[in-house]
Amino acid sequence: MDLIDVPARIYPVGRLDIDTEGLLIFTNDGDFAERAAHPRYEVEKTYIAHLESPLPPAVLGQMSRGIRLSDGMAKGSNMQFLNRDRTIVEMTIHDGRNRIVRRMFEAMGAPASKLKRIRVGSIVLGDLPTGKWRKLTDREIQGMGG
Numbered sequence: 001m002d003l004i005d006v007p008a009r010i011y012p013v014g015r016l017d018i019d020t021e022g023l024l025i026f027t028n029d030g031d032f033a034e035r036a037a038h039p040r041y042e043v044e045k046t047y048i049a050h051l052e053s054p055l056p057p058a059v060l061g062q063m064s065r066g067i068r069l070s071d072g073m074a075k076g077s078n079m080q081f082l083n084r085d086r087t088i089v090e091m092t093i094h095d096g097r098n099r100i101v102r103r104m105f106e107a108m109g110a111p112a113s114k115l116k117r118i119r120v121g122s123i124v125l126g127d128l129p130t131g132k133w134r135k136l137t138d139r140e141i142q143g144m145g146g
Contacts, residue, residue: 022117
């Protein structure tokens, strides 16, 4: 919050755990915040995970169909390897449970050493540097049902 210099009082939409970096959204629009964060809207969130060990290709299919965690079923979608040694994976989730992406990879025997959120709904992080911010475009806001 200290990095964002705007006159309006703004609030974070969702969260990232201490070990995750990437896209955070702040707003002063309560309706927008609800649409972006509430589970009933099933807003997609895309992550890039750097894994501690290679993941067998069949595991992506298994994770796409769903795996059981201690607090219920979890699944990813649009999963793909981003490197040849199968240690960098892009995945999309609709679920916002605590540390869900990390817990999914841990359950499959390949913990994530680095995790970065690169998209929330229609909003893409792109090449925005760490610690920097920008205003959302009208198109991004409309894409979230705004």
